[in-house]
Amino acid sequence: MFTRKRGTRDTVEYEVTKSDEEWKAVLSPAQYAVLRRAGTEPAWSGALLHVEGDGVFRCAGCSAELFDTNSKFESGTGWPSFDRATSAGTIVEHGDRTFGMLRTEILCARCGGHLGHVFPDGPTETGLRYCINSLSLTFEQDPGSTPS
Numbered sequence: 001m002f003t004r005k006r007g008t009r010d011t012v013e014y015e016v017t018k019s020d021e022e023w024k025a026v027l028s029p030a031q032y033a034v035l036r037r038a039g040t041e042p043a044w045s046g047a048l049l050h051v052e053g054d055g056v057f058r059c060a061g062c063s064a065e066l067f068d069t070n071s072k073f074e075s076g077t078g079w080p081s082f083d084r085a086t087s088a089g090t091i092v093e094h095g096d097r098t099f100g101m102l103r104t105e106i107l108c109a110r111c112g113g114h115l116g117h118v119f120p121d122g123p124t125e126t127g128l129r130y131c132i133n134s135l136s137l138t139f140e141q142d143p144g145s146t147p148s
Helices: 020-026 029-035
Strands: 055-059 065-068 091-096 103-108 114-119 129-132 137-141
Touching: 020 029, 091 114
Parallel strands: none
Antiparallel strands: 055 065, 055 137, 091 103, 103 114, 114 129
């Protein structure tokens, strides 16, 4: 897993705030590395790469609803991909110049947890591909939804 220490831009106040010790107590070590230290899980390793049934994807740090199965698509990249967030204001974007690349990092607007990156190469009318770490999400299947 790749991680990097977060910079000074983390001075933003989020609705859900915890100390590092508190985050470590509620997240697994792998989730902490992704959500709080901007890590990246290895491609094709995520539990949420493929899900069955309809439902919503929530932030693993604060349970904010971020994406749903209607916006999920198979990108072939090895990470869950979505073409839009469930509603405006749930995702925060920041420029990311780590590893010699220029990318757009996305964070949960409620807790500041690192989710992944968004790219302008999506296949739908939005033209976006939100490339998300499974470790940063939980999946909540809709009641009555049957796996396809």
